[in-house]
Structures are given as structure tokens and as C-alpha cells.
Amino acid sequence: MPITFRAILVAVATHIPGLQNITMQRTGGTSSARYCYSVWLRHLSMLHQSGLPTRFGTVVEIGPGDTLGVGLAALLSCADRYVALDSVRYAQADRNLAVFDKLVELFKDRTAIPDDAEFPLVKPRLSSDTFPSDVLPTGHLDRILYPRRQAAIRDALKDAGGTSTAAGLLSYVAPYAKDSIEDQVADLVISQAVLQYPSDLPSVYREMDRWLKCGGVVSHQVDFKSHGVTKEWNGHWACSDWLWQAFQGKRRGQLNREPHSAHLRMLTSLGYRIVCDNRVVSASRLSRSQLAPRFAHLSDTDLTTSGALIQAQKPGQLHAW
Numbered sequence: 001m002p003i004t005f006r007a008i009l010v011a012v013a014t015h016i017p018g019l020q021n022i023t024m025q026r027t028g029g030t031s032s033a034r035y036c037y038s039v040w041l042r043h044l045s046m047l048h049q050s051g052l053p054t055r056f057g058t059v060v061e062i063g064p065g066d067t068l069g070v071g072l073a074a075l076l077s078c079a080d081r082y083v084a085l086d087s088v089r090y091a092q093a094d095r096n097l098a099v100f101d102k103l104v105e106l107f108k109d110r111t112a113i114p115d116d117a118e119f120p121l122v123k124p125r126l127s128s129d130t131f132p133s134d135v136l137p138t139g140h141l142d143r144i145l146y147p148r149r150q151a152a153i154r155d156a157l158k159d160a161g162g163t164s165t166a167a168g169l170l171s172y173v174a175p176y177a178k179d180s181i182e183d184q185v186a187d188l189v190i191s192q193a194v195l196q197y198p199s200d201l202p203s204v205y206r207e208m209d210r211w212l213k214c215g216g217v218v219s220h221q222v223d224f225k226s227h228g229v230t231k232e233w234n235g236h237w238a239c240s241d242w243l244w245q246a247f248q249g250k251r252r253g254q255l256n257r258e259p260h261s262a263h264l265r266m267l268t269s270l271g272y273r274i275v276c277d278n279r280v281v282s283a284s285r286l287s288r289s290q291l292a293p294r295f296a297h298l299s300d301t302d303l304t305t306s307g308a309l310i311q312a313q314k315p316g317q318l319h320a321w
Helices: 005-013 033-050 069-076 093-108 139-142 146-161 201-211 241-247 260-269
Strands: 056-062 079-085 169-174 186-192 210-221 273-281 305-313
Touching: 005 069, 033 069, 033 093, 033 273, 033 305, 056 069, 056 201, 069 079, 069 093, 069 146, 069 186, 069 210, 079 146, 079 186, 093 169, 139 273, 146 169, 186 201, 201 260, 210 260, 260 305
Parallel strands: 056 079, 056 186, 079 169, 186 210
Antiparallel strands: 210 305, 273 305
């Protein structure tokens, strides 16, 4: 059986009252300001490297997690407005404020991007971890970090806990519905290790397309691994649907098992131009005879892609920020 013993125990625990919270409480990572700073600047640096916009009117983040730190980093560097959309309300005001204050310090000090030694699992990897002063020059940061704007963001954070619609400087909508955000409002839609979860991924991409302005950009770091459920990192593609479902139990996040090529296909079917496809390549020890029938079509590229940063642009002209 490709399923790990730990995964079996976790699946059983999710069915036992009192033990369900073991796997359903926190999302991990985003309670650290340095983590959020690193994630945002990695995406921003890669957008710059890809020749895509790096100034935004509205940034929409899918699945911010335990804090709104990544979006706060966007507001403190190059965005007018931030909208956070999540299926469950994880982020709390006290954690958000603590992360915000630390982020202000990091940007004021032009701190180098926390690297792979500090966050070995965070992708994408960069060729240089120095502060991206070419993207965020001193004059620009001084203008955006002025005290009155910091105070406005802090006030918005205090009110974000009760926000039910995507309006204002900062909005946190959780759980969100299809009418939570207006059409063609976003300049950038971003996510970090989130798009491996939605069960109806085509619907999520169609919603993103609805939010984005013409010429708008998506930047998604996607993880294609089995998250320890199987012995091999890509062993989830060897599991039949019933076996996989059985050992997911009632976990908070159940993987959709969509491979790398599915994301590219969904974007290109909407007319998007793939500008960056930064793959993480890992060796596969699965033979094709082990693949479940549903995944028998996977290419060698899919079978060796354990993660990818995918950046793409919607057709049309994006108005200057």
C-alpha cells in the first residue's frame, strides 16, 4: 500500500470527536512576518524578472492563512488595495497587527529577502536574496511608508475582522462567495501553496478571470506533492479515487491531485499568456504501471514536477498604476 502509517493515523483521528482539531486548527507559516515578507518579495522579484507589472491598484490573495501578512507586505511596498479571500477565517486581528508592525521594520530597513537557509521549503527560489531595490527604490518606499498611510492600514486591520464584502483599503472575506468581489477589479491575483486544494479548480480559475482586469496578472506557487500521505512524493497519483478519499478522512485541506499541466491548460484555455513557469523538478520512482487509471495520461514532466511558480497575464491592456 502506498499510504504512510502516519497518514492512516491522521485519517482515523479526523473521525474521532476531540481529535479532529489536531489537523484543523492552523495553516502554518504566515504567522511569521519574515515568512510573509519572503513570500511577497519572491513573487514580486519574479514578476519583475518576467517583465510583468510590479505596481498594483488592487491585489487579491487566495488563501492567506493564519495572517494577512503577504497582502500587508503588498500594501507596504507597491499596492493601493488588498483583498484577502479564504474559505475559513483563520487570521485574527492581534496576529495581523503584530505581523504588520514587524513588516514595517523589515521594509524600512530594506532587509534582505529571508533565504532558503531560513525557509528551506519556501518557493520560488531566487538567484539573489538581496533587497530588490531595482523594483522598490528608496524614493518609492519613502512615499508609500509615510506615517499616515501606516496608520490607515492599522485602522483597516482592526476593522477587517468584521468585513463581509471586498471594499476599502483592506478587506478580509472569509468564507467568501462568488459575489464577494466585483468584476475586473484586480491587477494581481496571488496565492502561495493554495491551488493544490480546491476541488473544482476550473471554477476557481474562471473566478480569477472574472476578478482580473484586462492585462492583469496571476502569480501562483503550487505544490504538487502528496503532503506525506504516500511514501513517494508523487504517490497520490498511484491511488485510486476511493483509496485516496478513504485516507483523506475529514482533513481541513484535501488535495485535488491536479498536476502541473492542468494548471497551464486552464490558464491557456482562458487565453492567458504563460510568462513564467518555474518548475521544481524531483525524481519520480513510480512506474507507469503503478499509476491509477485516472492519471495514466500524465507526462514525464508532470511526474517529475513537485512544484511550480506559474505567472500569467490576461489578454488586454492593463492601465498604469
